[in-house]
Amino acid sequence: MSLLQVNQLQVYYGVICALKGISFEVNEGEIVTLIGANGAGKTTTMQSVVGLIPKRSGQVLFDGHDISTTPCHKIVHLGMTQVPEGRRIFQELTVYENLLMGAYSIKDSSGFKQDIESVYTRFPRLAERKNQIAGTLSGGEQQMLAMGRAIMSHPKLLMLDEPSMGLSPLLVDQVFDIIRDINRDGTTILLVEQNAGKSLAISDRAYVLENGSIVLSGTGEELAASEMVQKAYLGG
C-alpha cells in the first residue's frame, strides 16, 4: 500500500520551474531514494512534499490524507518528518533539548523517557554528550542528533535529505547502516542522496531526477545496473 503518493507535483521559484510535474510513490516499509545531480530538484521535492515550500500544482497524498495544501507543522503531526539538508539542529539548545524538540508533536509525554533511551541506545555518542550545546558537536554527531531528533516524533515516513553530506567515509557507512536499521524497525524511508552507490544499495526502489523531471525509475538493483545511472552517478 502506498504511504506517500505524489502526483504531477509542480514547484516554481518565481518564474523558474524547479519541478516540472513529477509523480512518484513510497510504499509502506520501503526505502525509496531520489538520486540526481546538484540542482536537479531533489531538495525542492523533499521540502515541497513536507510543506516547507509551496506547491504550484499537483497532489500529495499521505497515509490517506490529501496534504497538498496542508501546512508543514500539521503534516508533521500526521506522521511525516524530515532530516533536512545541512541537518539544521538547534545550535543553541543542548543535545537533550534538541531531542525534546523532536518530540514536540507527541502530546502524550509518558513514552518520552523510553523514546529518548532508545535514541541514546541507537546513538551512544548522543548519550555521552546529552548536556552539551548542540552547536559544539562535530559534523557527524550533528547528523546523528538530527536523525535522533527526527525519530523522536515516531514518524511513519522519515525523509532524509543528503544525510551523508560532508561526512568522512567511515561515518557515511555508519549513517547508511543506521538508516537501514531504522527502516527495519518499521519506519518507511524516503532518501535523497548524491552518493548514488551507497543509497541504491540499501534502496528497495529509486527514482532518478534530472532538471525537475523524473527520467528513470526502478528497483535499487536495476538502477545500480543501468548504464545511464552508472555513467552519470556512479562514475562508471
Add this chain to the structure above:
Amino acid sequence: MELFLSTLINGLSLGGIYAMIALGYTMVYGIAKMLNFAHGDIIMVGGYVIYVFMAFHNPLLAILIAVIFCVLLGMTIEKIAYKPLRGASPLAVLITAIGVSYLLQSLAQIIFGSANKVVTVYDFGSVTFLGVNVQISALVTLAITVVVMVALTLFVKCTRLGRAMIAVSEDKGAAQLMGINVDGIITITFAIGSALAALAGLFYLLKAPSISSTLGAMPGIKAFTAAVIGGIGSIPGAMLGGLLLGMVECISYKITAIAPYTDAIEFSILIIILLVRPTGFLGKKRREKV
C-alpha cells in the same frame, strides 16, 4: 551617599521600564525577524486604556483591562499589518511598522485630543530610607520588573512553548519540521511583548501622571537602543541594555553640566557599541540563512 542611593534606585527603576519595553522589541525581532517600531506606541495605548478605566477608581481593574486590550491590539496588528508581509523585504515590513506607529498616535489624538490627560493611578507616596527620600512607585516598578523578567526567563527556558520560541528564533524551517506552528508562536510573541508594553505604560503613569499621544515614542526608541546595546534577539541582553541605559540616563541627569545632553549621550553609546561590538553585549553572531 544619598545622591548615590537615590540615583541607583531611580536608575534601576527607569532601566527596568526600558528593559520591559526592550524585551518586546527583542523577542519580536528574535522570532519574527522584524523591528516592530509600533511597539513603543502600545505603551501609550496602555496608558490611555488605564486612563479611561480609572473612571471606575479601581487601579487593578484598569491595569488588567489595559494588559488585555494591548495583548489583543498587538495580536491584531500582527495579523492585519505584518502577517501578510511575511516573506516580503525587511524594508517593507519596517515601513509598515512605522506606519502603524503613526496610525496609533493619530488615532489617540483623534480620540483623546492633543492636550495631555492627567490620571493618578495610585499614589504610593514616598519613604525615607537611609536619609534618602524614595518614591515607592519606583520600588514597585523595580519589583514588578524583576518578577516579570525572572518569570519570562523561566518560561522561555523551562516550558514547551518557551523552547518552541527558541527553536523558531533559530530556524523557522527546522521548527516547522518539529511540528511547531510558527505563525502561532509569532502571535504569542506579539501578545507577550504587548502585555509588557502595557505594564510599561502603567509604570510611566506611576512616574508622571500625565499622558499624551506621543508618550510611547521616545521610550520606544530608547528601549530599542537598549535592545541593540544588549544584543538584539537576546532576552538577557534586553534586560542588561535596559538597566544600563536607565542608569546612564539618571546619572547624566544628575550632572548639571551634561544634563541637557542626556539623550545625545545615550544614543552616542549606541553608536559606539555598534562600532566596537555590532552584535551588542550579549548578541550572538549568527549566520544568516539564505
